[in-house]
Structures are given as structure tokens and as C-alpha cells.
Amino acid sequence: MHMMTREEKYRLIEQARPGELAQLRDQVERSPWRQSYHIQAPTGLLNDPNGFSYYQGEYHLFYQWFPLGTEHGMKYWYHTKSSNLAVWEGLGIGIAPGGPYDSHGAYSGSAIEKDGQLYMMYTGNTRDEAWTRHPYQCLASMDADGRIVKLNRPVISSVPPGYTDHFRDPKVWKSGKDYYCVIGAQRTDLTGCAVLYRSEDLLDWTFMGEMKSGLSPFGYMWECPDYFELDESGVLIFSPQGLQADGDLYNNIYQTGYVIGQPLDLSTGEFRHGAFRELDRGFDFYAAQTTQGPDGRRILVAWMGLPDVAYPTDTHGWSGCLTIPRQLTIQGGNKLIQQPVPELAKLRKTQSGATLTLKDEVKHLNGFDGTSYELICEISMFDAEELGLEFRASGHEKTVLKYDTGQKKIILDRTFSGQAMDEINGNIRRCGFNADRLKFHLFVDTSSVEIFINDGEEVFTSRIFPDPASKEIRLFCSGGTAEFRVCKWDI
Known part of the structure; x- marks a missing residue:
């Protein structure tokens, strides 16, 4: 299998070689393993679900997409939508990278409705001449006609002291009049954590410090944190990297799991919770993201894949798909139950x-x-x-x-x-x-x-x-x- 050079990985779709996309599409079409009802990329690599939200009577779900190959390269947000969580329509590119604050990829993030628009907050990945990473937290908005416009400046323009450039995946929610976001981070001592920000308008954000959890040290990086409240409990789902296998636990290269506790204290950042539990016992599950449906249900989707794992379809020009949507409930105060959404019966x-x-x-x-x-x-x-x-x-x-x-x-x-x-x-x-x-x-x-x-x-x-x-x-x-x-x- 051809290993891509850095230059090949960080190409925009406009930089595809003549006939390259047509050839990829042809290759993908011949693959015997294309899914029949799961969300999958038209070509190239799909990874994290992004911007999962309910807006203007429909569910919107984006995913990380590198169109020109199955390695992790220049990431786009690909846009899908559904009126029923069962049948999804692909709408093409939602957010394209290539600006000054996302020159090397529009990385993962989330979405929230405000004033009739859907706002998407995401990590802009950039690299300087020395190939040093500089992450920015960026904002884009979508109107009722589906037009998406990027804000021409980052809303969080630097990493606070004490953290490395592994600083990404903002998940936004509203509490009272204010907006909050949790970001996955790595401390300078190379341990993982999540940090909190607050904003009145989604445009100007104030650093609140770390989410004070009972998990430290716990892996070297926390990706894709997602905080929400359900049945009067606080829940944090995240993907810690660097946990050691322990019997039947933590057997995948990277894990995705959760902690449940009392609701996060937004004045102090303190989160009192129980033990970390894996969300899934299988082989391919990562970067879960949730949203709240119009009926109050908490719905989860994840990437059915893992970073740094090769898949047999890599040689067919595509890789990755998303899980079916699942609704979440809490059992016994400390366990998340996932069930397929009943809408899937339509299939x-x-x-x-x-x-x-x-x-x-x-x-x-x-x-x-x-x-x-x-x-x-x-x-x-x-x-x-x-x-x-x-x-x-x-x-x-x-x-x-x-x-x-x-x-x-x-x-x-x-x-x-x-x-x-x-x-x-x-x-x-x-x-x-x-x-x-x-x-x-x-x-x-x-x-x-x-x-x-x-x-x-x-x-x-x-x-x-x-x-x-x-x-x-x-x-x-x-x-x-x-x-x-x-x-x-x-x-």
C-alpha cells in the first residue's frame, strides 16, 4: 500500500490530480464491503462524527472527511441530514479547510442553535514551516437555507499555559444565559484532561480552567469530550488515549467511555463522579458525540473505527463509517444504557x-x-x-x-x-x-x-x-x- 507523503496528505480537494477522484470513486464502487444503511464516505477516510444537532426540523450530522485517501490527512466536515435518524442524505462538504486558521484541516467540533442559525465550533489545525501545530478554535454558522459561512477569526486563538498543542474537539452547550464548552487537552506533563470555557455570545470565550475530575493521571490525551445532563446527573463521555489493558477492559488501542456523577459545578469546574466505564465492548468504536432530540432524548453516534488501525477497505479507496444512532438512559444511577433508536424500524x-x-x-x-x-x-x-x-x-x-x-x-x-x-x-x-x-x-x-x-x-x-x-x-x-x-x- 502506498504511504502518502506529508504533501499528499495535506492537499485540498481542488489539488487532486487529474482523474484522481474519478479513479477513487471507481475503486470504491467495486469494493465488496460498502455498507447498505450506515453513513459512509463517498471516497477516502471518514472518522469522528461532528456537529450532531437538531435544527429546522431535521437532524444534522457532519463527519471528519479526508476525500483523497484512507490516511489521516487534510480534514473536511462532510454534511449529512435526516428527518428520521434512519435514512440520511449526503449534502457534500459542510466546512472546507484551507484558511489561515484551518490551513491543515477543519478538525472535530460540535454545533448549537442560536438566534435561528446553527453555529459550528471546531478546531482549526495549522502547521508552521517547522511543522509545529497551532490549534485554533473556530466558528462557522449555517442559515435556514443550509448556507455555511466561516467566521474570519478564531474564537479561541491560543492554548492556555500548562497545556500542549494537543488541544481540540470543542463541545458546546447552553446553561442559563451562558454558553459553555469543554475541550480535550493534554497537560505539559503529558497527561490527558478536559478544560472549560464560558461565553455569552459564542464569539468571546473566557478560560475557566480544568474540569476537576477524579481521574488523574488517566491516559496521555482526552479526545472528543462531550458533557451533558441526563436524569439530573452529569455525564462526561470522552476518548482517553494511553490506558493500559486490564483483563477484559481497555483492550482496544484507544478507548471511549464515560463517567456519571453530580452535575458539573459551573462556578468551580468541579465534577464529582463515579468510575470510568467503557461505552462499548467491541473492537471499533471511538469519538462518540451526542445531541438532544426535540423530544428531549439524548442520542449518540460514534465512529465505527479507531485511529492508527488499518482496515481491509483501505486498499479500496475508502475507510470508516458511523454507528447507528442510539438513545441513552441511565440505569441504577451509574450506568449508561444504549438502545437503537426506534426510528430504525423504518428500515x-x-x-x-x-x-x-x-x-x-x-x-x-x-x-x-x-x-x-x-x-x-x-x-x-x-x-x-x-x-x-x-x-x-x-x-x-x-x-x-x-x-x-x-x-x-x-x-x-x-x-x-x-x-x-x-x-x-x-x-x-x-x-x-x-x-x-x-x-x-x-x-x-x-x-x-x-x-x-x-x-x-x-x-x-x-x-x-x-x-x-x-x-x-x-x-x-x-x-x-x-x-x-x-x-x-x-x-
């Missing part, structure tokens, strides 16, 4: 169902094959040692989701899922789970799976790259019996 087509009891066997469900579907598998009355399902399966391929009743663990195994993945993340994920009935709710697409266990108590999100002919769904149990009830909808 359902042909339905099939089956109920069966298995004893020490693997059963291929006839007529249940597919590459793009929603599946609910409920398992009860079991005394088996292991039980679960194999999907996207064939003679030589399968992705396995199972419950080990002895270890009391849910296990996702993609060892035989298809095209081998970058070994950096391994191929098996486990989490402790104690239940006498199981509900596996799967959203399978051409090259991904999102699994919600017992209505979102745990979630496993993963890319998989099977042969298009690997379509079988099989149920299995060993060392005893189990009762299965399965319902599937093609998408």
Missing part, C-alpha cells in the same frame, strides 16, 4: 421468525441468510455450557457471539470473520454478564455488526469483512439445552 423489510429448542448442536436457520439485516435472538431455559449464534457464516467463515455460562461472560469472536484485521486489536472481546435469559439484538451490515445485549446493558460494535457469500445464520449450544426465539428483518 425493516421482509420479516422471518422461528422458535426452537437445541441440545448439543449447531442449527443453520434456513431462509434466515443475509448480509444486511436486524436480528433479535432471545435465549431462555438454558442449562448449556455455551450458547449463541454464528452469523455471516459459510464453510470457512463465521462471526461468533456466545454466552459462556461457566465464566458468565459474553464473548464476541471475529477470528474467522473474513479478511484478517490489523492484529493491533486482537480478535476476541469478552465482558462479564450474569443473566438467566439473554436477548441479543444485532444490526448487521455488509461489513459491520452492532450488538445490543439485554436491551443495551452491554454493546459490542465491530467491523467485519466477510466474503459476500458468507450469509448463513446458525444457532448453537453445547453441553446442554437452550430455547431460542429468533426474529429477523432484512434491511
